Amino acid sequence: MKITLRPSDDISEEIMKEIEKQVKLVFHCPIAIKTGFNHLSLAYNAQRNQYLATKLLESLATSEKRHDEKIVGIVEVDLYCSHLKFIFGEADFNSSTAIMSLFRLKQEYYGLPADRDLFITRACKETVHELGHTFGLQHCSDLRCVMHFSNSLADTDWKEIYFCDKCRPKLRI
């Protein structure tokens, strides 16, 4: 099993290195960073000024993707899906692909002073959460489990980066 992180080029290498480090601590598997995930315009909805997450997932499931590979696209743009105003991320179990957005994870988005560490912690939790879905995990009722659904950032900040005792065995890693 390997995990490939596919950031768009506007995300700094430094941020990606931090995410890579923390994701590795959780999953203990090889992690690659492959830049160049920039063809986002196919998912753009001008009326909403947002990007349809499902479309981006489809574009990650290319023929080059290995069977045992999990791919997470990481973007700075705002994502939505058909029934929600916005989403932090989305994943597809069948294709083992996931997408997550940094757009709403920054304090500045809410008019607050920047907090780099908090931003990175949130990004790591959301990446691990979406990867959890690619292993077939569903949302968890444990508020501290990384698989708890984040309705808002308060949920993200409250949960840990780790899987709870019920979720972890389901990962089979």
Ligand SMILES: [Zn+2]
């Ligand atoms: Zn989820």
Ligand SMILES: [Zn+2]
């Ligand atoms: Zn759990």
